[in-house]
Amino acid sequence: MDDSSEALADSTSAASLARSVARSAEIERQLETDPGQFRMLTGDRPTGHLHLGHYFGSLRNRVALQDKGVDTFVLIADYQVITDRDGVDHMQERVLSLLTDYLAVGLDPARTTIFAHSQVPALNQLMLPFLSLVTDSELRRNPTVKAEQEATGGRPMSGLMLTYPVHQAADILFCKANVVPVGKDQLPHLEQTRVVARRFDERYGRAGDRSAPVFPAPDALLSEVPNLLGTDGTKMSKSRGNTIELRMSADETAKVLKKAVTDSDRHITFDPDTRPGVSNLLQIAGLTTGRDPRAIAEEIGDGGSGTLKKLVTEAVNEHLAPIRARRAELEADPAQLRRVLADGNARANEVADATLDEVREAMQMVYA
Structure with missing residues (x-):
């Protein structure tokens, strides 16, 4: 050899x-x-x-x-x-x-x-x-x-x-x-x-x-x-249809995130090992806002998955808004x-x- x-x-x-x-x-x-x-x-x-x-x-x-x-x-x-x-x-x-x-x-x-x-x-x-x-x-x-x-x-x-x-x-x-x-x-x-x-x-x-x-x-x-999971809790993949695409509208993003897998515990914590779905959403929120996912979890507290999904949806849509606006301009030509x-x-x-x-x-x- x-x-x-x-x-x-x-x-x-x-x-x-x-x-x-x-x-x-x-x-x-x-x-x-x-x-x-x-x-x-x-x-x-x-x-x-x-x-x-x-x-x-x-x-x-x-x-x-x-x-x-x-x-x-x-x-x-x-x-x-x-x-x-x-x-x-x-x-x-x-x-x-x-x-x-x-x-x-x-x-x-x-x-x-x-x-x-x-x-x-x-x-x-x-x-x-x-x-x-x-x-x-x-x-x-x-x-x-x-x-x-x-x-x-x-x-x-x-x-x-x-x-x-x-x-x-x-x-x-x-x-x-x-x-x-x-x-x-x-x-x-x-x-x-x-x-x-x-x-x-x-x-x-x-x-x-x-x-x-x-x-x-x-x-x-x-x-x-970052190890981001798909909205179904499995590996994020184009072929699995569990992604938030950059080209999606704000409404489409909201619909996808509304169906994201979480769990039954109303108290929100960041624990990737035991709460992968909840932690994945917190990580997305952290990446799009530049904040610590643990701080976001503490802020939500007993707000439950509904509050978490609402926060993530707003954070993602705000972060991607200028990209989507630019994308629309490009698609027009x-x-x-x-x-x-x-x-x-x-x-x-x-x-x-x-x-x-x-x-x-x-x-x-x-x-x-």
Whole structure:
């Protein structure tokens, strides 16, 4: 087993996690003094509409990094939709909805490159040399691939799903992103990208110069993602229909929250272990108001779940009001949305073409 294989196998160890945490903390400090040294890549699959979990889990942080001065790339991963699905129903509508949410929360196309997988051929062409750098067994050990294999119920896994970790590596490396916001559970995914980057440079280098790598090994920017439950008390998920979508109206939000799962105890307390439904609503209220959920619980006291739901509804609607107003403006001009995406695609293509040229040169595949 080579060093890269050992790193990949070790990516979930306590020592590896400690190193990632320490490096992430170092990056956080550097972001305050020299954000321009970083290029970030992140994104979403257009499989449904974005919701509060996405907003508090990643969207706000993307905007904050953009505003600090980080060179930001945001991917609309349309090709990844077909890794585990048989069709592309409503793809156009979902891609534009995703873009609308991005702009509504504050991503600025003048400072952030927003693009779609399928529109950047050179990015996807990197898959070919990258696939030669990984083994079948390494791909099957990837957590996402393993989870998909276990969830298929005997259905054959697609080749695209099996090679998903390499596609993800191409997403990150095509623009030479050196920082990727992830949760701790996603570190094995990023380590696969780091392995691909190292192996490419070990095998090919830059025109034979191994001291000048083609690709940086990207680091994780770890963030504490709030563990928000869906309104039915289970994991918040687009597919389960238990979310508060950013695009919902105030009335729709009120109806969804009115049905949220709580419990029979009238006295409101914040206790995630024994009162998950009540505590989840308190956490949402805390996130949208900037207050401590425990203080909110004490304030409600014996007011019961009705008072809690009313408070949460008002807090969510007030917090999302400017985002929803901006969203309505954006939806009224779909031609402008398409122009924004076209501009982002053009920028991503420039970057991807330049990277592919470097790859071809390193691989001695320039013939004219």
